[in-house]
Amino acid sequence: MEISSFQSYLIILFVVLIIISIFVFRQFLKTRSEELNLVNFEQRGLDSLTKATELYEFGSIQIKKRLYSEATKTFLKAIENYENDKSENLVAENNPEDESYGHREISFSKNLYIERDDFKEEFNRKYFRLSIGKEVRLKNAYIIKGERVEKNDSGEIIKIYCTYDPKSKSGSGTEESLRKVKGTIHWIDKNNNEKISVNNYDRLFKVESPDGNKDDDFRMYLNENSFVQVKNAYAESNIIDAKKENYYQFQRNGYYKLESKNKELTFNRTVTLRDTWKSKS
Numbered sequence: 001m002e003i004s005s006f007q008s009y010l011i012i013l014f015v016v017l018i019i020i021s022i023f024v025f026r027q028f029l030k031t032r033s034e035e036l037n038l039v040n041f042e043q044r045g046l047d048s049l050t051k052a053t054e055l056y057e058f059g060s061i062q063i064k065k066r067l068y069s070e071a072t073k074t075f076l077k078a079i080e081n082y083e084n085d086k087s088e089n090l091v092a093e094n095n096p097e098d099e100s101y102g103h104r105e106i107s108f109s110k111n112l113y114i115e116r117d118d119f120k121e122e123f124n125r126k127y128f129r130l131s132i133g134k135e136v137r138l139k140n141a142y143i144i145k146g147e148r149v150e151k152n153d154s155g156e157i158i159k160i161y162c163t164y165d166p167k168s169k170s171g172s173g174t175e176e177s178l179r180k181v182k183g184t185i186h187w188i189d190k191n192n193n194e195k196i197s198v199n200n201y202d203r204l205f206k207v208e209s210p211d212g213n214k215d216d217d218f219r220m221y222l223n224e225n226s227f228v229q230v231k232n233a234y235a236e237s238n239i240i241d242a243k244k245e246n247y248y249q250f251q252r253n254g255y256y257k258l259e260s261k262n263k264e265l266t267f268n269r270t271v272t273l274r275d276t277w278k279s280k281s
Contacts, residue, residue, distance in 0.1 A: 128183035
């Protein structure tokens with residue numbers, strides 16, 4: 001039996017209407033579910049919510065409903081209410097470019113250390129690390145957002161309060177975990193780490209040919225940062241098993257070798273991760 005053009009049009013229209021109806025119905029169910037959850041959370045009261053996942057869900061719904069001031073209070077409590085004693089083990093690759101190097105476990109908890117350079121209160125559009133109101137991914141962990149800071153009497157930042165997306169854990173396969181953010185920073189669990197000493201060696205001179213100009217004293221080209229010692233550095237706790245014959249990459253800093261295991265572990269930098277020579281035009 002042949003189908004006329006008009007019948008074909010009706011069939012296509014019918015299919016499109018079904019698809020639109022399904023989409024609208026799903027959106028209705030989603031909105032209805034959020035409204036019921038919002039009512040449930042409001043009836044329970046903010047003080048009765050203790051789990052970070054509940055607080056994050058409550059705050060997310062409040063944002064969708066444009067209850068921004070209430071959402072801020074909820075998220076701030078989510079930071080404070082991440083259980084102090086809670087710790088989870090995450091999986092990290094040993095070499096992102098070669099899976100044959102295997103994986104390792106790293107611990108994650110409420111309190112973390114990050115590089116001081118990985119946070120700025122004031123930034124330009126080319127800055128992709130952590131700041132107030134911006135999201136970054138903690139490598140091999142979660143997406144976090146800077147909320148507020150705490151400073152000492154000298155005005156130095158000593159603590160950054162952040163919210164995190166509990167569904168964004170790396171490798172979990174959730175929709176949130178696949179969400180793209182521009183910045184990724186590394187971190188160390190404050191409750192589980194190893195204190196080490198680091199010797200950062202760099203080139204002795206600032207220029208490639210310090211004797212290139214006979215009229216200049218070569219000492220004016222000495223690099224004052226050719227040796228920088230960091231005595232209070234923190235590394236993952238499994239660094240305690242480091243061996244002298246191996247090389248270790250400290251993210252964004254370079255490759256290091258173990259020098260000694262006396263009172264504390266001491267590492268020497270052997271290679272930086274980028275060329276520091278400044279080209280001359």
